[in-house]
Every structure is written in structure tokens, then in C-alpha cells.
Amino acid sequence: MAGGVNNAPRSIVTTETRPVRILLTGIALAFIGLFLVVPLVSVFVEAFRQGWQLYLAALVEPDAVSAIKLTLITAAIAVPLNLVFGLTAAWAIAKFEFRGKSFLITLIDLPFAVSPVVAGLIYVLLFGAQGWWGPWLADHDIKIIFAVPGIVLATVFVTFPFVARELIPLMEAQGSDEEQAAMVLGASGWQMFWRVTLPNIKWGLLYGVILANARAMGEFGAVSVVSGHVRGQTNTIPLHVEILYNEYNFVAAFACASLLALLALVTLALKSWVEWRTERLAAEDRRHATEE
Amino acid sequence: MAFKQHSVLPGFKLSLGYTLLYLSLIVLLPLAALIIKTSHLDWAAFWSIVTEPRVMASYKVTFGTSLLAALINLVFGLLIAWVLVRYPFPGKRLVDALVDLPFALPTAVAGIALATIYAPNGWIGQWFEPLGLKIAFTPLGIVLALTFITLPFVVRTVQPVLQDLEKELEEAAASLGATRGQVFYKIIVPTILPALLTGFAMAFARAIGEYGSVIFIAGNMPYVSEITPLMIISKLEQYDYLGATAIACVMLAVSFALLLVINGLQWWTAKRLGRRK
Numbered sequence: 001m002a003g004g005v006n007n008a009p010r011s012i013v014t015t016e017t018r019p020v021r022i023l024l025t026g027i028a029l030a031f032i033g034l035f036l037v038v039p040l041v042s043v044f045v046e047a048f049r050q051g052w053q054l055y056l057a058a059l060v061e062p063d064a065v066s067a068i069k070l071t072l073i074t075a076a077i078a079v080p081l082n083l084v085f086g087l088t089a090a091w092a093i094a095k096f097e098f099r100g101k102s103f104l105i106t107l108i109d110l111p112f113a114v115s116p117v118v119a120g121l122i123y124v125l126l127f128g129a130q131g132w133w134g135p136w137l138a139d140h141d142i143k144i145i146f147a148v149p150g151i152v153l154a155t156v157f158v159t160f161p162f163v164a165r166e167l168i169p170l171m172e173a174q175g176s177d178e179e180q181a182a183m184v185l186g187a188s189g190w191q192m193f194w195r196v197t198l199p200n201i202k203w204g205l206l207y208g209v210i211l212a213n214a215r216a217m218g219e220f221g222a223v224s225v226v227s228g229h230v231r232g233q234t235n236t237i238p239l240h241v242e243i244l245y246n247e248y249n250f251v252a253a254f255a256c257a258s259l260l261a262l263l264a265l266v267t268l269a270l271k272s273w274v275e276w277r278t279e280r281l282a283a284e285d286r287r288h289a290t291e292e
Numbered sequence: 293m294a295f296k297q298h299s300v301l302p303g304f305k306l307s308l309g310y311t312l313l314y315l316s317l318i319v320l321l322p323l324a325a326l327i328i329k330t331s332h333l334d335w336a337a338f339w340s341i342v343t344e345p346r347v348m349a350s351y352k353v354t355f356g357t358s359l360l361a362a363l364i365n366l367v368f369g370l371l372i373a374w375v376l377v378r379y380p381f382p383g384k385r386l387v388d389a390l391v392d393l394p395f396a397l398p399t400a401v402a403g404i405a406l407a408t409i410y411a412p413n414g415w416i417g418q419w420f421e422p423l424g425l426k427i428a429f430t431p432l433g434i435v436l437a438l439t440f441i442t443l444p445f446v447v448r449t450v451q452p453v454l455q456d457l458e459k460e461l462e463e464a465a466a467s468l469g470a471t472r473g474q475v476f477y478k479i480i481v482p483t484i485l486p487a488l489l490t491g492f493a494m495a496f497a498r499a500i501g502e503y504g505s506v507i508f509i510a511g512n513m514p515y516v517s518e519i520t521p522l523m524i525i526s527k528l529e530q531y532d533y534l535g536a537t538a539i540a541c542v543m544l545a546v547s548f549a550l551l552l553v554i555n556g557l558q559w560w561t562a563k564r565l566g567r568r569k
Contacts, residue, residue: 016472021379028375029387031368034416035440036393039405042415046408085314092307104311106555110319113551115501117521118540121528122322125329130533132325156318179301189302211395218398220504221521225528238400238504245404245508257401264396271396272389 086163120225369446399504
């Protein structure tokens with residue numbers, strides 16, 4: 001999680017003169033303005049360029065509605081799957097000692113290192129018409145590539161590490177004293193999990209889920225390879241945006257893009273809120289510790 | 293793996309078993325399929341696909357633009373982290389939250405927004421057009437898109453290290469007569485160097501694989517502004533699965549190598565910070 005924000009002034013010898021400070025702050029803010037704020041604002045300006053009515057029309061059009069639905073379904077499957085995986089992986093890695101642990105952590109991080117296009121390709125090689133299981137799937141009339149299951153699989157791959165990598169360091173830092181106490185006092189495994197572990201990690205868990213969800217709903221490259229781009233059937237919102245943009249239908253493209261931009265803003269707000277809560281809880285803990 | 297279990301906690305075998313099963317099904321098996329598929333090619337055929345002139349040109353574009361974008365963010369990422377940690381200014385929390393925008397904003401949205409802004413008639417592009425400088429639909433546009441996408445990496449790796457930097461060291465150096473410049477180069481830079489390089493490597497690795505934000509602004513002209521991920525896509529569109537797989541294998545090898553470098557750098561960061569305590 002990001003470092004805290006500190007607004008306390010520093011002593012004279014460990015900071016720069018006032019003009020230098022103002023200059024450096026100005027350059028940093030100008031860079032952020034140019035590279036982050038301008039593109040974000042432009043999405044909404046372009047979306048509303050021809051008024052509310054065209055904007056709304058672009059969002060309620062059947063192909064757009066089906067893209068929105070598919071995006072929601074994909075995230076609703078991919079995020080819980082990776083949530084369960086993140087919990088089990090973090091439990092095994094943080095609470096027990098075994099050989100090959102750091103190698104396992106590297107493998108879990110692997111999907112972040114792989115290009116999204118390669119992530120899509122590997123599923124085409126497995127399940128596509130030319131793939132390993134392609135003929136068998138065709139015989140049984142099961143469609144994975146160029147269909148919804150492929151989109152879900154590619155999304156699961158690209159969001160694979162989010163929850164696990166958030167929980168592993170958190171649970172390692174917390175240790176397992178509280179869980180051991182619960183077990184010694186006679187709690188069952190599930191009681192210990194629901195009453196001790198989950199309350200301890202809920203903020204980290206939420207943080208991972210927020211990030212995984214944003215990626216799941218916004219993924220483009222991997223999904224693009226496996227989707228087949230069938231309008232109204234296998235288009236997620238990002239793919240729908242691409243089609244509209246390539247058809248020079250800019251207002252509709254930016255209208256759909258503005259939904260994703262809103263999602264990004266909500267994600268950032270939630271993320272900051274979780275960070276703020278965790279910082280406050282940590283500060284309270286420290287205060288209690290010093291009072292005791 | 294050998295199991296050493298002294299714990300009273302339940303669920304070790306179940307959780308590790310599920311972790312390994314899920315990891316194998318989602319990540320390892322599909323990646324193995326890629327490598328096995330490539331092994332159907334003999335070395336000469338593989339080599340001729342991955343060194344085709346158009347593919348070679350795409351490596352140059354991908355590595356060149358990624359390196360440039362990572363360098364831009366090395367400088368500005370450090371500056372942003374520095375300003376966020378050290379200088380008070382209004383709206384700081386908002387700016388701090390905004391830095392993560394490229395992680396939250398879908399790449400396709402960033403792509404069409406940047407392509408529109410930097411097009412010859414766009415908000416910013418129109419000011420460069422009279423100067424004869426084209427940004428969108430050239431490699432310069434690719435650098436811009438990659439700079440946007442990788443902006444948070446250096447900021448987020450350097451920020452916590454700057455935060456924990458002991459003020460006493462700087463005060464001691466200043467009281468012994470060091471100038472601010474000397475303090476920066478002799479105390480601050482050596483301390484943050486591992487984190488800085490980690491952020492740089494992460495940004496570079498991300499930029500090499502990036503697709504969504506780039507294709508809209510790149511113009512995708514053969515030999516000039518085609519990136520390597522696009523070569524995989526265009527091979528796939530021609531149903532040339534072996535060709536796509538061979539190029540993907542090259543990209544995967546580069547990703548692995550960078551992952552190892554990043555792991556090494558993180559280990560170095562942890563060691564450097566641990567020693568100071």
C-alpha cells in the first residue's frame with residue numbers, strides 16, 4: 001500500500017529553499033496534470049460533446065447493454081475465484097513453513113509479468129480449434145475460445161495475483177499467535193477462520209478485491225485475443241469501445257469509455273478510503289501499545 | 293516439497309494442495325502449452341520466424357519506446373515521490389490518490405483518450421502540428437502511452453523508502469558542512485537507488501507487454517510503429533498459430549528474465565533497508 005502523506009514542515013537544514021520547493025512542486029504537478037488529469041477529463045468531454053441525449057443513447061443501445069452485462073458477469077466469476085485462491089494461498093504461505101516457498105510466491109506473481117496478449121494466446125493454444133483440446137471440445141459441442149468461458153479464463157489469469165499478493169505479506173506480519181490461541185481454546189478450524197483470521201485481514205482482502213475487480217472489468221489485451229469480437233455476444237465494455245472507436249463513432253466510444261473511467265474513479269476512491277482506514281487502525285494500535 | 297509442520301493450525305495440506313492445483317490449471321499448464329507448441333518447430337524455423345525483418349523492427353520499437361518511457365518515469369517518478377513525501381501543498385491527498393490512475397483506468401480508455409488528445413487536431417496535438425511535429429500515430433505516441441501506463445511504478449517503490457529515510461543522517465551531514473547537493477548525491481541517492489531501479493525495471497517490464505493503450509495511438513505502420521504484442525495478434529489473425537507462438541515465446545523469455553531481475557532488485561532493496569536498522 002502507498003506510503004502515508006505527510007504535510008508537516010521539515011527543519012531548515014533538511015529541505016530546499018522556498019523557490020526550489022515551489023519550482024519542483026510545480027513541475028511535478030504539471031507532469032501529473034498533463035499526463036493524468038488531461039486524459040481523464042478528455043474522456044468525459046468527448047463523451048458529452050453532443051449532449052446528454054446522445055450520451056445516454058449510446059449506453060442503452062442493445063450491444064452496449066450486452067457488453068455491460070458480459071463485463072459484470074466476467075468480473076462476478078473471476079474475482080470470487082481469485083479471492084478463494086488468494087485466501088488459501090496466503091494461508092498456506094503465511095502460516096506454515098515449507099521448502100520452495102519463495103519460488104511458489106514468484107510463480108504466483110508470474111501472470112503480472114506476462115504480456116496480456118500472451119495470456120490470451122495460451123488459452124487459444126489449449127482450447128482453440130487448432131489447440132490441444134480443440135477437436136475434443138468441438139466433438140462435444142463445447143465452445144471456450146471466441147465464447148464467454150474463454151473471456152472468463154483470460155480474465156482469471158490476468159487478475160490471478162491481486163488478492164494473494166495483498167494477503168501474503170499482511171498475514172506474515174500478523175503471525176499466527178491469535179489463531180493458535182483460538183485452536184488451543186477449542187475452536188474448530190472454521191470458527192477460528194471466521195472469528196479470528198477474517199476480521200484481521202478484512203481490509204487487506206477488500207483492497208485486493210478492489211484492484212482485481214478494476215482489472216477484471218477493464219482488461220483489454222488478453223480478452224481481445226480470446227473474444228472473437230462478436231457484437232452483442234462476446235464483447236466486454238473495453239472491446240465494445242474499440243469497435244465503436246474504429247468505426248469513427250467517437251461519441252458512443254467515449255460514452256462507454258466514460259463508464260470505465262467512472263469505475264476507475266470509484267476504485268481510486270475506495271482504495272484511498274481503505275488505505276486511510278488501515279493507517280488509522282495502525283495509529284490506534286500504536287497508541288494503545290504505548291499506553292499499556 | 294518437504295513439509296515441516298510444527299503448527300497446531302489446521303488446513304495446511306488442503307490449502308497448499310488447492311493453491312498448487314489452481315496455480316497449475318490457470319497458469320502453469322497453459323504456459324507449458326505455449327512452450328510445447330513452440331517445440332514443434334525446429335531451431336531454424338523458429339529462428340527465421342523470430343528474426344523476420346518486420347518482427348525485428350517491432351522489437352526495436354517495443355524496446356526503444358519502453359526504455360524511453362521507463363527513463364522518463366525514472367526522473368519524474370522520483371520527482372513526484374519526492375514532492376509528495378517532503379513538500380507540503382494543498383490537495384496532496386488527492387494528488388497522491390491520482391497517481392494510481394493508470395492502474396485503475398482500463399488501458400483501452402487511456403489509449404483512445406491519448407490518441408484523441410495528441411491527434412493533429414486534438415487538444416495538445418494541434419499545438420505541435422504547426423511545428424511539423426506529429427505525436428499520435430508515430431513512435432513518439434507510443435512513448436506517451438507507455439509513460440502514462442507506467443507512471444505509478446517508480447513513485448510507489450520510491451515513496452515508502454523516502455518516507456522512512458532518517459532525517460538525522462541529513463542533519464548530521466548538513467551540520468558537518470555538506471551542501472544540499474552533496475547530501476542528495478551522497479546520502480539520499482545511495483539509499484533509494486535499489487528502490488529506484490526496482491521501479492524502473494517494473495515500469496520497463498510492464499511497458500514491453502503493453503497492448504491496449506498503445507495500439508490506438510501507434511498508427512501501427514509496419515517497420516515504423518508496430519509493437520511486438522501486435523505482431524502476435526496479426527499472426528493470429530492470419531491463423532499462423534506457430535508464428536504467433538514463436539514470438540510469444542521470445543516475449544515470455546524476456547518477461548521471465550525481467551522478473552528475475554526485479555526479484556533480485558527487491559532482495560537488494562530489502563537488504564539495504566534492513567542493514568540500516
